[in-house]
Amino acid sequence: MPRLHCPGPLVPGQLLDLPATAARHVQVLRLQPGAALTLFDGSGGEWSATVEKMGRTDVRVQVGAHAAVEREAAREVHLALGIPANDRMDWLVEKAAELGVASLQPLTSERSVLRLQGERAERRQAHWQAIAAAACEQCGRNRVPPVHALADLASWQPAVAARHVLSFADDARPLAQLLADRAPLLLLSGPEGGLSPREEAAARAAGFQPVTLGRRVLRADTAPLAALAALTLAGPGAGDDTR
CATH class of the missing domain: 3.40.1280.10 (SPOUT methyltransferase, trefoil knot domain)
Known part of the structure; x- marks a missing residue:
């Protein structure tokens, strides 16, 4: 499943136009409405998301549930x-x-x-x-x-x-x-x-x-x-x- 960085804050249920870099990634993958994504905003954890709309240059998604998943090193x-x-x-x-x-x-x-x-x-x-x-x-x-x-x-x-x-x-x-x-x-x-x-x-x-x-x-x-x-x-x- 594609993982995309999307500077937040992200909120479950929101409709969101992806930033340009993330939108290009989705378009290159030729994803269609209904496709599943994983989003993260860099502050911790990740969100499920679904593609709602594919435009010529824009991509709109609906943000789903947050999962408190971390994969950080044990040492800073x-x-x-x-x-x-x-x-x-x-x-x-x-x-x-x-x-x-x-x-x-x-x-x-x-x-x-x-x-x-x-x-x-x-x-x-x-x-x-x-x-x-x-x-x-x-x-x-x-x-x-x-x-x-x-x-x-x-x-x-x-x-x-x-x-x-x-x-x-x-x-x-x-x-x-x-x-x-x-x-x-x-x-x-x-x-x-x-x-x-x-x-x-x-x-x-x-x-x-x-x-x-x-x-x-x-x-x-x-x-x-x-x-x-x-x-x-x-x-x-x-x-x-x-x-």
Whole structure:
């Protein structure tokens, strides 16, 4: 059954014109009046729905009953990322949403190749947020992780208390040592070339504890996903739905 993200709030019994992206999806699938859908607004749970009208550009549905179904990771993991070049960030956002990331904070740092400002940065943020929503449609999540506005690492103020930074420093702890805990955490990962020594020192001064994935050098779009998968899929209660 098709699953569609439809920013709400959704109310059982309401007649609703689907937003443009969702309507195009229904039209591509060539669904007809009476076809069943699942809708979610990103705030939790999902709704059954039925197609009522198919227009040339619009689709009207009737919202049905709400089901308090959640498929969130057992652990809340936030990622802060030095944005990689080209389209690698698109792939990273998609896979992070599938793996259960709680939020994504794109960052510009000293070694960043891609630099965005003003309207271009706003458009890219909206693009990444749409990718996260589409990933949730596919994987079954009913809460869409926010992709925050692009920030500069030097002035960024993180909100999560438990902070870790991916590092090759000699005193970095193996990431595996974090798996037994279920407390929310923030993981900082650099762009191509990693964080500069000055940036890593500043992160440590701000309370970030160094952790490592091992001696292999992973790409900027691989390392945070490997860490996220370990934290959300291998920890206590991983794979259990949260209600």
